[in-house]
Amino acid sequence: MHRICVSIARETVEEGLAVAEEISPLADVIEIRLDHLKKIAVAPFISHLTKPLLFTNRPIWEGGGFAGDEEARIAPLMEAVLQGADYVDLELKAPTSSLTALLGAVEDSASHLILSWHNFQETPTRQELVGRLAMIQDKGAHIAKIVTMAHDCHDVLRVLHLQEEAARMDIPLIAFCMGRPGVISRVATVELGGYMTYCAVSEDEATAPGQLSVAVLRQINALIKT
Helix, strand or coil, X not given: CCCEEEEECCCCHHHHHHHHHHHHHHCCEEEEEHHHCCCCCCHHHHHHCCXXXXXXXXXXXXXXXXXCCHHHHHHHHHHHHHCCCCEEEEECCCCHHHHHHHHHHHCCCCCEEEEEEEECCCCCCHHHHHHHHHHHHHCCCCEEEEEEXXXXXXXXXXXXXXXXXXXXXXXXXXXXXXXXXXXXXXXXHXXXXXXXXXXXXXXXXXXXXXXXXXXXXXXXXXXXXX
């Protein structure tokens, strides 16, 4: 299944809901970036939106906007699980206590835990990438997410080849590259077995370098299928 996740990073719940409802027909999954909200809330999104929802509360140490303590950061993710969110995202680098709490919460729930790892500077060697994937699986994630910064086509190919390893390990994998060279990977990943790709509401609202708008990504997908 080709899953297109649209990331929404607005400062208020009202703005976030309005945008989510507008782009909903183009999205398979909607990611709510809680770390961009001035006042974090989960319930309004779950009660008003019908598309599958992913909640992310990215800390500043992983390129996000949340600067509070870890317990406060994890609390809305726990709430999202209790309210039936389809996905929650936790960083591989997060404290063990956070991972333990979310694993306990998603057990016997309808929620899926995405364990993510980002490298905003470079794309490591294949050996390190495979090692990160193995770490994510060992920690009990339902879905792995590995995103790196690409500086050339070789970086992109190393990340896309991770889908072969993920298939061997039997773990769903979200994997693509940031940066100009990585744009193609955002399209190709779901054609090569990737679980999901991410895009923005519009070009000027990208939440990561090289992120396409959902309209452009849908246009590209339509051309591929013709």
